[in-house]
Amino acid sequence: MPSETGTGAVDAACSAVLHRDLKLAPSRVVSSSGLYIEFDNGRRILDATGGAAVSCIGHGDERVIEAIAAQARTLDYCHTMFYSCPSAEDLCQQLIQSTGGQMARAVIVCSVQLKTRESITGSEAMEAAMKLCRQYFLELPTPEPSRTQFIARRESYHGTTLGALSVGGHAGRRKGYEPILMQNVSHVSPCNAYRNKPDAESVAEYVDRLAEELDAEFQRVGPQNVCAFIAETVVGAALGCVPAVEGYFKAVRAVCDRHGALLVLDEVMCGMGRTGTMHAWEQEGVVPDIQTVGKGLGGGYAPIAGVLVGHRVTRALEEGSGRFSHGHTYQAHPISCAAAAQVHRIIREEGLVDNVLDTGKYLGSLLKQRLGHHRHVGDVRGRGLFWGIEFVKDKASKTPFERELDVGMLVHQKGLDLTEDGGIMLYPGSGSVDGTLGDHILIAPPYNVTMSQIDLIVSLTVMAIEAAFRDLTGCLPNSQS
Template identity: 50%
Template sequence: MAPVTELERSSSLLYKDFEQHGVPAIVSASGIYLGTQDGRTILDATSGAAVACLGYGNPDVQKAMVDQMMHLCYCHPGFYKTQVAEDLADFLVATTNGVMSKALLCGSGSEAVEVALKLAKTYFEHLPEPQPERTRFIARAGAWHGATLGALTLGDFRGRKDPFVSLLSQNCSRVSACSSYRGARAGESDSEYAQRLAQELDDEFRRIGPHRVCAFVAETVGGSASGCAVPVPGYFAAVKAVCERHGALLILDEVMCGMGRTGTLHAWEQEGVEPDIQAVGKGLGGGYVPVSAVLVHDGLVRSLRRHGHAFAHGQTYMAHPLAAAAALRTQQVVQQQRLVPHVRDVGAYLGRRLRDALLPHPNVGDVRGRGLFWAVELVADKQKKTPFPSKLGVSGRLHARGMSKGYEVALFAANGTCDGYVGDHFLICPPYVVSRKDVDEIVYRVALVVQDTMAEVATQYSLKDI
């Protein structure tokens, strides 16, 4: 047994489980690898949490941050403005060809979702004929929108949400997610599935009262809770039509799947729709700083401007100049090195390799994703799609083995895939700079983790009785 380190023995830092024993302490990072305190090298197949899009130690971003620190680290966003924040907002707006004409810069994905909700409410309050009764939101089953109270209200990851339900607003209801593996009926075409989900959304509008709904909120490609659930063709066009029919907004949460992760800078570009409000984060700053943004459709901006009302929102670290400098340089590197087309190319290769290596396994139910954003769902019975009991902790076992000696590959493990409580999956979402050779190494290590972990589970439990 390895000796307990001083850090593990006496840490004052509060972790999710109050202590963080048995996990590697990271002391260095370069490219797609992390160096541990005990001298090992871990291949980061997840970019942290789909964050480190450029990998670790990019010199261009580091230089931009140092240069900004030498001039200005912080100024109050309510008193002053900075050119670097203006430049980042201009860059983001330009990437949408002006479809979205304003960007608000904030600090985390959860914060961006909160801002999006407040903006939607503000829009309806400031119409020529205000609609203050629009206070309800519709979200989707299996969603994850963040850990703050407003974002938790939208989300459906039960393990994270249940302890705080008594604190949450009751202004959100939900409809089925677009997830073919678990949601599509036998023999149902993509078009039929999309239309059925659109009808379900329309029914929910009518149940609540269309005049009461502020917005429909969805991840363009499902994130950590749903395991990269990819929308079927026509789905978002169909639900956007429902929103427009009832005068509500469409808010797309691209905190995890956006900024190039799925093969276009904005995931909605592949869906033939334009959101009214969009949240981005994670890959925006590549992990070099905490940063997120909310992009607002030009139609909403013009409406708010026309009626001269302010947006009653402000936070201390909005438009932080150091964060803006790091995010702007990150996005410039992505653009200059043509990394988004690379994501499409090497991402398709990653998908093929994962499917070839893992789908033959009797406990791999599905491999799904887009770009460099892939998930592997594990099941006890492949024919029935029966999930493992949560008490087995299958996803946690996979993650722990991946981090252990002899495997050294980071998997983003999650559970609740099936109903918010049961269901195991893990994400593979490496940095945009990965090569095909890197992909081969990732798939080799991941397949070994799955093989050995599931063999261990099979020896300890009778899978036929699950």
């Protein structure tokens, strides 16, 4: 039997689970409710990020739990090669309606890694989207089999499976796997105004420059060879909640249309209401050909993600082979679909996306007010209830910290240990400069968060940041905030 340490964590050497870190034992979470999670040593933590921007309606909602139980009692499993089920039909209908009919169909994926019990559904959604891109060009009345290339962006993350990791441009996450990644992918610059737009350059000029770079990459690989351009509508873990500047997605949509390629928007982390509209692309004035959704879809109550398919792509399949050549054993699992359908129903009926907009504006303004002048906070950015804070060694030059200091993780750890009874959970990230250097944290509370809870989240976040930089005082020149 696994033994336990005095911190309430399972001894990593004795655990039967292949944890992400085999040398550092993870703490064991035993219960959750609302905004809080509790460890087996009794400590209680305010979960300000919903895990990884997942728990969009908070933990332990009895309505979702009852929907799961009712579905399990009625129908526990059916194979989508042969059958459909009411919960899958219900969920997909809700998803398409949420786009105002601008998307046509949905594919639901529900896989889990057996060893770590970690959901890989977002990655699985991206894999399905990539295959769908390829099949689209084979299904056209005049097929275009030469379209095998994907263009994506540096400092992006689209998943951990090999195809998704290939289109992702995060150097740190790709490291070690480069020799076995797909070779038919290239990357262009992200739309990250804080890092890449000079002060003298206008937003319109910056957009034009990025669009010209994308067009030049189409020309380099051959426009007739490109399947799709893939991008996160608001970049999540890789950059720390970076929205595009105004006009960017209209410009890249125009480049894709000019060359006949598809536009795939990854909203696994930023979608399903997280940024203040049900779909983040609604704020960009574009409609993607294919969209991935994930974390907020099931709210953490079940492993689930999805691919929303536009009319152009759906029509090609309907008029061609009449089928999508893709599938998994647990695709559109009845219980996962029932959970997600109930989560989505709660979000819609309680007007929680409007609450995201209102509380999100307050969260952003409060973070900027409390941290905007901190000497080691370079940028506070985000949209809705999806905010990132980037840390810098020098504010004027935007110089990042040395990688070995792991500042984002240090802030996260300080947040966990703010008091004897508990603290706050923040989501650390790195690589926001070049995929290796650059530290940030994410804040992504549930959609039903209150203004007073926002006050508490910001206060605890400031305390965690101050505690982290007190620890770093000895190795930083003039490090007082």
